[in-house]
Amino acid sequence: MTEYTEVKNIVINEIDTTLDGIDKKKIEKSISLICSADKIFVVGTGRTLLMLQAFVKRLNHLGIKGYFVGEINQPPITEKDILIVASGSGKTIIPVSITNLARKYNAKIIYIGTNSKSPLYKLANIFIEIPFRNSKQIMNSLFEQNLLLLCDIICFIIAEKKGLDIKTLWKNHANLE
Amino acid sequence: MTEYTEVKNIVINEIDTTLDGIDKKKIEKSISLICSADKIFVVGTGRTLLMLQAFVKRLNHLGIKGYFVGEINQPPITEKDILIVASGSGKTIIPVSITNLARKYNAKIIYIGTNSKSPLYKLANIFIEIPFRNSKQIMNSLFEQNLLLLCDIICFIIAEKKGLDIKTLWKNHANLE
Amino acid sequence: MTEYTEVKNIVINEIDTTLDGIDKKKIEKSISLICSADKIFVVGTGRTLLMLQAFVKRLNHLGIKGYFVGEINQPPITEKDILIVASGSGKTIIPVSITNLARKYNAKIIYIGTNSKSPLYKLANIFIEIPFRNSKQIMNSLFEQNLLLLCDIICFIIAEKKGLDIKTLWKNHANLE
């Protein structure tokens, strides 16, 4: 059995290297877009969707209106909104269908993924590449981990930019749980 | 095998009789509360929760802010809000815990259920009884069916009261699906 | 303000008339398919999805493996499985995309809807029509109500057919809630 510490080092190194390789200008552009948009929508499937939902939850704490496609309270998307779509392959059918639809409503598209030859790449205004080839981890774990951390870093920067203090952030947090 | 038509008649008769027995004054009071509240929260478990989520979705179409406890975008509850809790038994632990918590924030409570000797009954400002003793249907189906229809009737009345036309209603409907 | 009783009568009459118009042979065929399938998948959006999720929950109580597309524990679909897709219009993009995909895996398709000129109609092995033209109710309420009741009637018949008693049914019910 591989030891805990050994696996932990593999995971941390893989994440660190991948996050280092992300194009910072794309992130700055995305933050500008997010902060000036009316509403942020996210779409994805499986564990990728769970990471995006965590992003939406935090955006709401920051006072930014975020929604995931499929949620009970999903409003209509307009040309003032952004759709953030995440998919390693860039081909998954639900994200691709929804992104096509969002384009018809003239929403801006940010694609977070690994595939610059995919349908999602072609539909996107901004492509944030999560740059890795191989991973010792199982399935798409590395992609999902990077997605969570990238979104958390984005929220960290937005909170600073907006000068939000801790009290303000907790004011938007659910109190029935 | 009991025939489709036979079962259909059992179901429709059970629902019709039960809905006839609901106290209309409680419904009028609840509608007033809902229309003057800031936000509506709902809590329940299992299929009961699904019916409440359908209610929340429709409230949003009506321009009323509705949320289910546990949703990604759940804001904090305040004394200007209402918690609608549904539970046949009135004892289920999650709804009871959450209702206790909502009282501390001075939210008003509407309890939809069947048990006037339950913890939820004691916590409620309004108790809407779904009045039936026996049902030929399996498990809590009759309760859940009545819950959906009662909530749809309430939304129908609110839409009329607010003079909402079809266009306005669809304006709040999701367009990414 | 239209009175509660008046609205209740409209709702009950609309449901009763619509359920009367459903083709019983299609229901019998669907029940046979459901009982002999390996797993049942459902797909839909919005309130329609909520009604289908209630169906899935009840199927599990009956000892039949049901899943909604998008759920955490969704297994792969195979040629021994059924996809039940519900959509009034028969055109909604997510249900249509998923149904196309399910056909590639040779799953059988049951389409519950109102549109015999839709993409979903063409993809389906069985089309259960919910037959109504007009409704005094708002948006798609009548469709969603019929969907819940139709599925509950199907479960009622399956429970009888399988000779399941109340104890057996509750044995599959969640106890942490």
Place this chain on the structure above:
Amino acid sequence: MTEYTEVKNIVINEIDTTLDGIDKKKIEKSISLICSADKIFVVGTGRTLLMLQAFVKRLNHLGIKGYFVGEINQPPITEKDILIVASGSGKTIIPVSITNLARKYNAKIIYIGTNSKSPLYKLANIFIEIPFRNSKQIMNSLFEQNLLLLCDIICFIIAEKKGLDIKTLWKNHANLE
């Protein structure tokens, strides 16, 4: 504006240090429990729940039956099962109520959190402490990040232990999405 790279370094260092401080023996014990249990349940709220749902999804890929409390297909818990509860404070009302309930059914409890003076600590068979005092990140981000990574490390070790190859893992992955 703090730069991307600077924030990334803060995040990675905080995670690395925290994961280093986790008691390895607790993890080994937990892995043994998980691999010999009948079913794994998880409970939590907010972003913590999302991380646990990602864990459940991966457990299913590994052939281990995992469920989150509240899911459509939630079966009853028994004395052969484990409840994994995560909560920073160890006091959140839903997790505490559900853990109390799970004890009555004699399920084993693993508590992942930060508070050894909490109700959850007292209810747990194993307490895995996520050991940190301060974080420069907003709200509970560091806790949630560590939770995801800890669970992914556990799954990595289980996959190796079970000798699962990539093909087997993908066999359990959803194909309708």
